[in-house]
Amino acid sequence: MIPVSFDYVRAASIPEAIQLLKNSNGEGKLIAGGHSLVPLMKFRLSNPGTLIDISDVNEMKGVGIVGSRLVVGALTTHAEVAEDTAVLAHLPVLAEAAKQIGDMQVRNKGTVGGNIAHADPSADLPAVALALDAVVHLTGEDGEEKVPIQEFLLGPFITSLPETSVVTAISFAVPPAGTQSTYLKYFHPASGYAVVGVCAVGGKTAEGLVNHVRIGITGAGDCAFRTEQAEKFLFGKPATLENIKQAASLAAADGDMGEDLFASSEYRAHLCKVYTERALRKVLG
Amino acid sequence: MTKVVGKPLKRKEDPKLITGNGQFTDDIKLTGMLYMAVKRSQHAHARIKRISVDAALKLPGVVAVYTGKDVQDKIKPIRSIWLVPGCDLIAKDRVPLAVDKVNYTGEAVAVVIAESRYLASDALDLIDVVYEELPAVVHQEAAIEGSAPVIYNDVPGNVAFTWKAGEVPEEVFANAEVVVKQRFYEQRVAANPMETRGAVAQYNPGSGELTLWCTSQNPHIHRLQYSEALGISETKLRIIAPDVGGGFGAKIAVYTEEALAAFAAMDLKQPVKWIEDRQEHFLATSxxxxxxxxxxxxxxxxxxxxxxxxxxxxxxxxxxxxxxxxxxxxxxxxxxxxxxxxxxxxxxxxxxxxxxxxxxxxxxxxxxxxxxxxxxxxxxxxxxxxxxxxxxxxxxxxxxxxxxxxxxxxCNYDSGDxxxxxxxxxxxxxxxxxxxxxxxxxxxxxxxxxxxxxxxxxxxxGPSAVAGAIGFGGGLYENCTVRVHPSGKVTVLTGASPHGQGEGTTFAQVVAEKFGIPIEDVELFHGDTHMISMGWGTYGSRTTPVAGGALAIAADRVIEKAIKIAAHELEVSPEELKFEDGAFMVKGDPDKKRTFKEIAWSANNAWNLPAGVEPALEGQCFFDPPxxxxxxxxxxxxxxxxxxxxxxxxxxxxxxxxxxxxxxxxxxxxxxxxxxxxxxxxxxxxxxxxxxxxxxxxxxxxxxxxxxxxxxxxxxxxxxxxxxxxxxxxxxxxxxxxxxxxxxxxxxxxxxxxxxxxxxxxxxxxxxxxxxxxxxxxxxxx
Known part of the structure; x- marks a missing residue:
């Protein structure tokens, strides 16, 4: 658990970070909190030639409301998100999820941008990002770019992030008034990551018809996913327990179930159903 | 002040540990110290065809690389010390480094000694081991099937022993009204103490003395076995267990990496440190x-x-x-x-x-x-x-x-309701x-x-005679020395080796109460084979019952001697004195007294001792429980x-x-x-x-x-x-x-x-x- 040797440099600004990525000839890796990257380096599973420390880039910190979206700077820590007044007022589910990440030390150092860019298939935030139509803000050699989360997350630890671009912020859609949201997590007893994590946002009309439903699931497979079939089934229907159960039974249909020592794919699919049902009952009940 | 036994006192040991001031093996840093890293087998069962170490040796900063062939004549295999009798046991000893064949994933095949831990780790990747994989057998029930691969040619069916005790007459089961039968699997687990294993070895070529700091629950057992494996006299081998961050049994066992670090330190005449990382710990610690x-x-x-x-x-x-x-x-x-x-x-x-x-x-x-x-x-x-x-x-x-x-x-269950x-x-x-x-x-x-x-x-x-009867290669008595200094402060030395169990506090409570002194005046010392005559360590819930027994008796021996000195000074017979709350008082005339502290000084200055009483104030006991x-x-x-x-x-x-x-x-x-x-x-x-x-x-x-x-x-x-x-x-x-x-x-x-x-x-x-x-x-x- 000793990493191979590497160079270490600090970037003071986004353009400098981009320049340093360019200079590192594909061997560079950005580091902020380091709580995802450093363990991989210790196992020698990731061997970057140069670590570019961006933790001093202040323009990438903090939370703000822009129109109907909440924008979280990439360097904002999970602990900051969990206590941020704008997050608590407009997107309490993001705080709810942030509180369930790792332990106190991880939350104090780990960042929202790092979490998303690392694309760990068991990380918590991708589920929330999917349910809240998140957009990843990038800055690269050719300027700024905004990539919807579903186009950003491609697979386990794989994203569409260009080699010389920096994730500067994540923006989340503030769901329509009257909706409820929740993040329910089944913790892996060893790692603390999500075996299955379900983020559900839901709303209904005065008549009880579902008029908003978004479900993101993480942990179950190679990549976090939106449960489009379940959402489609439920939209426009009465928010009855029977309909919720039927929607939940479709929860695993849009993802590939993974398997490890702790949980088989069969069990993970079952957990997707159980946790989706519980989440939907909470937000539509 | 004196009633402290039975009180829920906070541990004396904790402030240093929770403020990061403990001294664990990895905290020991010596001038010129080199670092060892271990190349381990990625196969569970394989023949070693060839090991090439040239590339590793060429890496700047690498000082030496040893393979099994290099050390097989220099370090003996580590014997098991519990050879259970009456079961035809075939003991297969751990070899320092595998020579011809590896028998489990993680078995050590070579070590690198380098100027830094990082370089040593890098050099491992440059060692090329060519294996010929053999079929492996992992589960014991499969291993005893006739068709299973055999690990050792002289161990047929992979059966090391068949042990039996007691007998139930067949008719008891045949005639029983109810019979219940169930198969249970006690799954394999790992102790995982917070501190992994580690060692620092320092050799003094002048005196021929080797000091080995290591993560041990029983330093005297480690001395016994490493002196045999390394061919060093026990007089020249000093094992020190500094602060040990938990053991849970995993640090009873005597392993080979510590012996390899010791060998390298002697061979290179430079201190060598090895610290196991968590991945190694999962593979290499029992x-x-x-x-x-x-x-x-x-x-x-x-x-x-x-x-x-x-x-x-x-x-x-x-x-x-x-x-x-x-x-x-x-x-x-x-x-x-x-x-x-x-x-x-x-x-x-x-x-x-x-x-x-x-x-x-x-x-x-x-x-x-x-x-x-x-x-x-x-x-x-x-x-x-x-x-x-x-x-x-x-x-x-x-x-x-x-x-x-x-x-x-x-077994004689001792007491209870x-x-x-x-x-x-x-x-x-x-x-x-x-x-x-x-x-x-x-x-x-x-x-x-x-x-x-x-x-x-x-x-x-446990009782040493029983230990001998059940094939345990040592005694199971324990040793305490209670040493009273001229100031009246007390050092207790024990052959047990606590590593989180709190005897630094509980033993101080026992002595403080016996002598009528503050517990702050009592310090426990352990874990150094040069300072402690003999002992068998901490495991099997033995430290308080057995070492504590030695402690109580040793402390009583101190009091016995102190009474003689106090009586002499007070010009009465020892029988006329009582010892209470830290004072030796004449019965019926409690104003006529000497304090424990005064007698500590008298005993140590020896100006005026009774005839036949030696100077100093120290009690020792080797307690062998019945x-x-x-x-x-x-x-x-x-x-x-x-x-x-x-x-x-x-x-x-x-x-x-x-x-x-x-x-x-x-x-x-x-x-x-x-x-x-x-x-x-x-x-x-x-x-x-x-x-x-x-x-x-x-x-x-x-x-x-x-x-x-x-x-x-x-x-x-x-x-x-x-x-x-x-x-x-x-x-x-x-x-x-x-x-x-x-x-x-x-x-x-x-x-x-x-x-x-x-x-x-x-x-x-x-x-x-x-x-x-x-x-x-x-x-x-x-």
């Missing part, structure tokens, strides 16, 4: 349990147990570790009848070599396995005859007034109310379960199983333990809680898993689930004190109660919860998926 135990119980319809018969197929791993043979035989087999008066018992253990990391002691070592099978089978017996599991226990527990009770294997402990636990848990609550819950489809364990364990190892001690307890666990996910929610855990006389209730309770965390951990989360080819699948904390504080409810622990008659302090030992009691309490509770689905037994750990599948199966049958 594993534990891994026993397949089939138990049969014969009983009557009205709940009387007549006989217990067990067959234990135990995986030893690829080599016989230090205490590897003793754990599944003596430690397990002598205790198979548990806390019950059972007329007949028979135990058979087959020790099997497999292509896995060697197994050895882990908190409880054999007793948790014994307790698990008896507590599970007794609950299954109750179920079969339709009796409450508490009632069956009440009927069969050793009765008050029959102590010492000799079990069918010859087992019924009282059980009743206290039932009351604390509100047992009757719980059963009503369960009945209601079941009506609503809720799966509430109540589990009981009434365990007893063999602790306080027998073992037997902590007993009743634990009750309440769980609720989520039928949708199989998740087991621990709702309540009640423990009532009789650990003899309690010196410090705060420390004792801490020991109970820590043991319970590991015992419950085994029941629900922990497991070491290999692939069929012998790859370790649970080799990081991402997969190996250590118990965490948030997994537990508040533990409701209380105690009953029945002093043990076999040592001066009356202590029974407490460190291993939790791991012995909890697995069966938890599994009994979960099985009780799953009763509506007809589930009889599930293998530990009871992971949610396993429980969920059992529920699914039960639903299908319904």
């Amino acid at each position: 594993h534990a349990r891994d026993q397949v135990i089939t138990t049969e119980l014969a009983g009557t319809k009205d709940g009387k147990i007549l006989a217990i018969r067990t067959r234990n197929v135990a995986s030893l791993g690829a080599y016989l570790s230090t205490m590897g043979a003793g754990v599944p035989t003596i430690d397990f087999g002598l205790m198979v009848t548990g806390a019950y008066t059972i007329p007949y018992a028979q135990a058979e253990t087959i020790g099997v070599y497999t292509n896995t990391t060697p197994t050895d002691a882990y908190r409880g070592a054999g007793k948790p396995e014994a307790s698990y099978q008896i507590e599970r089978i007794v609950s299954l017996f109750a179920e079969k005859i339709g009796m409450d599991p508490v009632e069956v226990r009440r009927k069969n527990l050793v009765q008050k007034g029959s102590f010492p009770y000799t079990n069918p294997m010859g 087992y019924q009282k402990v059980l009743e206290q636990a039932l009351e604390a848990a509100g047992y009757a109310g719980l059963r009503k609550e369960q009945e209601e819950a079941r009506k609503n489809g809720r799966l509430l379960g109540i589990g009981i364990s009434t365990y007893v364990e063999l602790c306080g190892l 027998d073992f001690v037997y902590p007993f307890g009743a634990h009750i666990c309440v769980v609720e199983v989520d039928p949708d996910t199989g998740v087991v929610d621990l709702k309540k855990y009640v423990s009532v333990d009789d650990v003899g006389r309690i010196l410090n209730p705060l420390i004792v309770e801490g020991q109970v809680h820590g043991g319970l965390a590991q015992g419950i951990g085994q029941a629900l989360w922990e497991q070491t898993v290999y692939s069929e080819k012998g790859q370790l699948l649970s080799g990081t904390f991402m997969d190996y689930a250590m118990p965490k504080a948030k997994f537990f409810p508040m533990i409701e622990s209380s105690f009953v004190e029945s002093p043990s008659p076999v040592n001066p302090l009356g202590a029974k030992g407490v460190g291993e109660t939790g791991t012995t009691a909890a697995p069966s309490a938890v599994v009994n509770a979960v099985m009780d919860a799953l009763k509506p689905y007809g589930v009889v037994d599930l293998e530990m750990p009871l992971t949610p998926e396993k429980v969920w599948k059992a529920i699914q199966k039960g639903r299908a049958v319904k």
Whole structure:
């Protein structure tokens, strides 16, 4: 658990970070909190030639409301998100999820941008990002770019992030008034990551018809996913327990179930159903 | 001031540890120190065709690389020290580095010595080992099948030994009204102390003396074995165990890496450090349990147990570790009848070599396995005859007034009132109310379960004559020296080697109370073979019963001498003095007195000593206990199983333990809680898993689930004190109660919860998926 040797440099600004990525000839890796990257380096599973420390880039910190979206700077820590007044007022589910990440030390150092860019298939935030139509803000050699989360997350630890671009912020859609949201997590007893994590946002009309439903699931497979079939089934229907159960039974249909020592794919699919049902009952009940 | 024994004092040891000021092996930094890294086999079973080290040697900063061939004539294999007699044991000793063949994934094949730890690690990647893979055998039941690959040509069927104890006449089972039989699997687990293993070796070429700091629970055993392996006189080998960050049995065993670091330090005449990382720890430090135990119980319809018969197929791993043979035989087999008066018992253990990391002691070592099978089978017996599991226990527990009770294997349970402990636990848990609550819950489809364990364990190892009789390669007495300095301050030296158990505090309490001095005036010193004449270390819940016995007697010897000196100064006979609250007073004239501090000075200056009394004030005792001690307890666990996910929610855990006389209730309770965390951990989360080819699948904390504080409810622990008659302090030992009691309490509770689905037994750990599948199966049958 000793990493191979590497160079270490600090970037003071986004353009400098981009320049340093360019200079590192594909061997560079950005580091902020380091709580995802450093363990991989210790196992020698990731061997970057140069670590570019961006933790001093202040323009990438903090939370703000822009129109109907909440924008979280990439360097904002999970602990900051969990206590941020704008997050608590407009997107309490993001705080709810942030509180369930790792332990106190991880939350104090780990960042929202790092979490998303690392694309760990068991990380918590991708589920929330999917349910809240998140957009990843990038800055690269050719300027700024905004990539919807579903186009950003491609697979386990794989994203569409260009080699010389920096994730500067994540923006989340503030769901329509009257909706409820929740993040329910089944913790892996060893790692603390999500075996299955379900983020559900839901709303209904005065008549009880579902008029908003978004479900993101993480942990179950190679990549976090939106449960489009379940959402489609439920939209426009009465928010009855029977309909919720039927929607939940479709929860695993849009993802590939993974398997490890702790949980088989069969069990993970079952957990997707159980946790989706519980989440939907909470937000539509 | 003087009544401090029995007080819940905070540990004297803690401030330095929790402020980062401990001195662990890795904190030792010496001038010119080199670093060792170990090249390990990625195969479970393979022939070594060739090892090329040239590229590694060329890396700047690499000082030396040693392979098995380089050291085979210089470091002897490490012998197991527990050669259990009467079972035709074939002991396969650990070799320092594999030469022709590797026998488990992670076995060391070469070491690199370099100027930094980073360089040493880099150099490992440059060593090229060419292997020819052989079929591996991982599970012990498969290993004894005729068709299994054989690991050693002179060990047919991979069977290292077949051990037997006790006998049940066949007619007892043939004629029994009720027979219950069940196979249990005690899964393989890893102790995982917070500090991994490590060593720093320093050689003095002038004196020929080698100092080896290492993570040891028993430095004198390490000295004995490393002096033999390295060919160094015990007079020239100094083993120091500095602060040790937990051991749980894994640091009893004598391994090869420490010997390799010592050899390199001698060869290169430079200090060498090796610190095991966590991945190595999972591969290279002993594993534990891994026993397949089939138990049969014969009983009557009205709940009387007549006989217990067990067959234990135990995986030893690829080599016989230090205490590897003793754990599944003596430690397990002598205790198979548990806390019950059972007329007949028979135990058979087959020790099997497999292509896995060697197994050895882990908190409880054999007793948790014994307790698990008896507590599970007794609950299954109750179920079969339709009796409450508490009632069956009440009927069969050793009765008050029959102590010492000799079990069918010859163990003498020392003292106690087992019924009282059980009743206290039932009351604390509100047992009757719980059963009503369960009945209601079941009506609503809720799966509430109540589990009981009434365990007893063999602790306080132990009488040396017994050690000799059971093949233990050493004594089991313990040593304490109580040294009173001229100022009246006291240093206690012990051959035990505490590493988190708190004797720095409890021993100070004992001495402070005996001498009538503040506990701040007493310091415990341990873990240095040059400073301590002899001792056998800390394990088997022996430190307080055995070393504490030596302490009490040594302190009394100090008082005996001090009285003579005080009497001489006060011009009375020793019989005319009484010693109370730190003062030697003339009976009937308490103003005529000397304080302990004054006599400490008198004894050490020796200006005016009575005839025949030597200067200085020091007492020593080598205490060899007449027998073992037997902590007993009743634990009750309440769980609720989520039928949708199989998740087991621990709702309540009640423990009532009789650990003899309690010196410090705060420390004792801490020991109970820590043991319970590991015992419950085994029941629900922990497991070491290999692939069929012998790859370790649970080799990081991402997969190996250590118990965490948030997994537990508040533990409701209380105690009953029945002093043990076999040592001066009356202590029974407490460190291993939790791991012995909890697995069966938890599994009994979960099985009780799953009763509506007809589930009889599930293998530990009871992971949610396993429980969920059992529920699914039960639903299908319904």
